[in-house]
Amino acid sequence: MRWLLRKCTVCGKYTLNQERCPYCGGMVKVPHPPKFSPQDRFVAYRYMIKYEVKSFKHVIGKE
Template sequence: MVWLSRKCEKCGKYTLKKEQCPYCGGKVRVPHPPKFSPDDKYLMYRMALKKGGQLSEGDVH
């Protein structure tokens, strides 16, 4: 699925521009959460990034 709208991380306004915010010049991102899947192969990696932790070699399957 293609997401057209973007949200500025700096001012919080929405735009269709993909490069930068036309209002303040800030970085834009897709405001929608990723699609949920109960058998997510990458859950461990996303949780480690969210917590700011690092994965050790024993964590990788």
């Protein structure tokens, strides 16, 4: 099933528009979390990326 609902990354409003927010023109993303699977083969890679980004933000001074 495809997700139809999108959320604006700028103003936080929900829309059905796939490209841009009709209110502010910001980018939209899918607000639903990914499906969970106990047999997830890529969880180690996602954790590595998550902690690399977190440590990079700490190094450049953004929280």
